[in-house]
Amino acid sequence: MQREMTGAEMVLQALKDNGVEHVFGYPGGAVLPIYDELIQQDTIQHILVRHEQGAGHAAEGYARSTGKAGVALVTSGPGATNMVTALTDAMLDSIPMVCITGQVPTNLVGSDAFQECDTVGITRPCTKHNWLVKDVNDLPRILHEAFYVAQSGRPGPVVVDIPKDVQFATGTYEIAQANPSNHKSYRPQLKGDMTAIRAAVELMSKAKRPVFYTGGGVVNSGPAASQLLRELIDLTGFPITSTLMGLGAYPASGDQWLGMLGMHGTYEANMAMHDCDLMICIGARFDDRITGRLDAFSPHSTKIHVDIDPSSINKIVHVDLPIVGDVAHVLEDMVRIWRASSFRARPELKEWQGQISQWRSRNCLSYRQSDDVIMPQYALQRLNEAIKGRKDVYISTEVGQHQMWAAQYLGFESPNHWLTSGGFGTMGYGLPAAIGAQVAHPGALCINVAGDASILMNIQEMSTAVQHGLAPKTFILNNSYMGMVRQWQQLLHGNRLSHSYTDSLPDFVKLAEAYGGKGIRVTKPGELDDAIQEMIDSPEPVLFDCRVAQLANCFPMIPSGKAHNEMLLPDEATDEAVANAIDTAGKSLV
Amino acid sequence: MNAHKSDALSAYFLAETSDVLETHTLSAIVDNEPGVLARVIGLFSGRGYNIDSLSVSETEHEKHVSRITIVTTGTPQIIEQIRHQLDRLVPVHIVRDLTVAAKASNQEKPLERELALIKVRGEGNKRLEALRLSEAFKATVIDATIDHFVFEITGRTNKIDQFIEILKPLGLVEVSRTGVAALARGELGLKDVHDEI
Incomplete structure (x- = not known):
């Protein structure tokens, strides 16, 4: 397909060609041409927010609940800067989002024009990538690339900054010119290294106290990844815990579910992490809310780390067996190899499960009920x-x-x-x-x-x-x-x-x-x-x-600077214990 | 198998590490597009990495690609992070750690050269001494009056450091340096160089 159209029309066409049905936005001077196109069509529904930050988080909620990129459309200057929090949020949680911002006309860029800001400069550190479009003929390619970059590999937010004159200018829209899968420099690695995957399965077959530690990467990898994860848990019988971002990938009603881990995770999850001999980290990134005190983090375990982003590996915690690849791809190989090798869970696993039941019986989420106030x-x-x-x-x-x-x-x-x-x-x-x-x-x-x-x-x-x-x-x-x-x-x-x-x-x-x-x-x-x-x-x-009860506090808690096995449990959290839970070194932590 | 940093209480103390600091030379091929250098530099400042030297220029005009050479100092773990973080940038085609690559093939260092222009002002013996030293260092005179010289010198960073140091008492006025340009020894291009140990 090849057609002459304005930049503003191209935006709408590219959104349609990328399967977009909803856009969250707020109009303003520098995006008026795009809004003028929006009102003249009904394929794409626009949701008018009340603050640009709201558009950003709405796009995130949309993305997280569908797996598709969320789209936000805002004007230049304050419109763009109001998006910064949402963009950074999406960056840290790897949420696919395409944000289109208006910009002052090209000839005014750099002149401190009304509602001008250096949008690509401001959003550079809080996006996976961003573009300032200076020529209308680059616009179709950039828009298609934007969707590809946002949704592939480790997903994330992108910004396309379009000056107003580029929205008015006429150029050639061509969908064929945008074939991002052979992008010249950006090619995420999906398939994991087979030797490493085999070694991982081998380690799993020998583990006596294994635990799966999974994260948002499983959710980001798509529904198949969650399905494969469940299959692998069923096959191996290993217990599983997850980060805040990974909840739902394995069902909370599942037999092997330990609950969330980390600062406010369950006793059983954190103790299992601390005492395990094999940690299989899938799509998580050893965040500081997870690890607690680093030198006491799971001291006796061999660590396997599956992540699509090579920079996540060995960033915080040294791992013994890194596997770079997409979670679903790697899990598929793991499941296949486990099945083919007819591995059975070792008898020692029973002991480990016994230990876990003991931790579970600590009932760490209990609290004192009240008839008068709502806990x-x-x-x-x-x-x-x-x-x-x-x-x-x-x-x-x-x-x-x-x-x-x-x-x-x-x-x-x-x-x-x-x-x-x-x-x-x-x-x-x-x-x-x-x-x-x-x-x-x-x-x-x-x-x-x-x-x-x-x-x-x-x-x-x-x-x-x-x-x-x-x-x-x-x-x-x-x-x-x-x-x-x-x-x-x-x-x-x-x-x-x-x-x-x-x-x-x-x-x-x-x-x-x-x-x-x-x-x-x-x-x-x-x-x-x-x-x-x-x-x-x-x-x-x-x-x-x-x-609710005004002074209730959130437990269990790993106080800053403490290890997984030094949790503060609700029934031990007296005023005195709370006041003394954190030592001097821990106080400087966030 | 333990957490990597044995003295770290938490991720917040990662910087306080007992690991030795190493200086590495990294090469990256990037799209020559607006903002690409800002992305690289922003990555270093945003994540608190060091830049000892950075040089960049278009190397293949038809392909619109530039080569960036960065000399950086950090623990081996930080340097590995830098390499991966650079590779994560969308316009970056390849990143290689030339120092690791050199070590992997039993060489001390990759080929590294820097160019400097050095202005010296002086009279009499000092002037003669400066000229004599420039010959010893194989620097060339590219501008001169009876009061000054501008020398051009090419070489490894420490050779240039040494030359500048010597010129200080002889009327050194100013210095302009390009930063390090580097290639791996041997017949392999950047793409084929192995930098994983």
Whole structure:
């Protein structure tokens, strides 16, 4: 296909040619030509957000819940800079996203023109790649390349910055010229080295205390990867834990599931990591929230690391057997080799499983129940009961205690149903992400588990939800505190709660109503079930103001500077234990 | 099998390491497009890597590719990170660690040369001494008046350092250096050089 068209038309054509159905955006001077094309077609639906950051997180939620790239469209200057947080968020969590930004006309670039900023300069470190398009004839190639780069290899966000004159200019659109799979310099390695994979399977067949440590890479690799992972777990009978980003790849109801690991992971997961003799890390990156104290991190294990990004290997922790490749490709080979070699799990595995059951019986997620006040954990357990068994539930979160509790108490059965800001920890992520997921899955139940502080960071997107007939439900665990900040102040700063209490919170019920949504408030544990059902049944977006125990803290916890086997468990976390949990060296850590 | 950095309490202390620092020369072939150098330099500053020397120029005009040569100092693990991080940049075609490649084939170092222009001002004996030294160092005079010389010198970095050091008391005015250009010894091109040990 070869046709003459304007740059703005090319944008729309390239979006269509890449299968895009939804764009999240906000208009402005430098993208008016593209918006003029948008209104004259109906293949692509535009979702008008209330703040560009919201467009970015919505695109992320869309991407995470579909596996396709999310698309955002914003104007130059502040439009672009408002995207920076969302781009960085997508970068750290490897979320495919194509962001198109308007730019001042080419002849004004560099003149400090109105709403001008150096978008490619500002977004260079927070994108996988970015482009400033100076010639309309380069635009089709760049747009197709942008989708390819965002979605292939280790996915990530890309920015295409298009000056206004390029949007008006006429050039030749050619789809044939864009064949990115033979890109001249960017060719991600999908297939793992067979010798290394064979060696890995060999190690697995000899392991006495093995554990799978999986991450967001499994989800990013597509549904087949999760399927193969489940198959491999069934074949080997090895226990499995996952990072925050990887939840759902293996079902929480699965026999071998240990729960999440890391700073707020379960006792059994962290102890298994510490005591294992073989760690099989798949699509995870030894983040500091995972490893805890590095010199005491899993001291006796041989480590296998499967990752599509060679720079993830040996970055933090030295591994014995690296395998560079796409998770699904490598898992497929592992499963095949394991089957062909008719390996059986070793009898010693029974002992290991016995040990794990013992750790499990420590019941590390227990908490003291109350009849008068709602414990935040209890609220989430009731929510979990209400959504159990439903396949069309997408959970997003903001960032803080509620996020960790959601990861601990909600069971995720399948990949792409859990949308959370893991690497970057962006408060304000959850509501727009839930909107993005709702756009992709109109009939589904999209719930944003939020805190009272986080939700206010992008609350304006309630208006977006109402305008577009979307009904995400925001489940606010309202304790009037920035709970995680307060928890750290208790741990590190002598319980001096510096500015972590919010004195003048809005009335969330009235706020929901002001936006045209529905507000629900619950203060007693006994009212929870009915209110949750009312929330689920509501055809409108909901702000659910769940008043929870104000001073509850999130446990288990590996205090900074401590090892996996030095967790602070809820029943041991007295005020004194909390105040002394972190030593001087640990205090400087984040 | 243990965590790599034995004295690290957490990832935040990775920089405090007992591993010895090494200086390596890396070569990268990149698309000659706007911003590519900013990507490379931004990677180094953003991740806290060192740049001892960096030189870049288009090497194949028809293919629009440039060659970047970077001399950097870090622990072996950091240098391996640098190589992979560079390779992750979309316009980067190939990255090779020439120092590792040299060691892998039992050579001390890759071929490394630098060019410097050095201006010296002086009279009488100092002037004569400068000229005499330039001959010893095989530098050439490319500009002169009765008050000054500009020398051009090519060689390994330490040879140029030495020449500049010697010229300091003889009226050194200023120096312009290109940074290191490097190739692997032997018949193999960058693509075929092995830099994994």
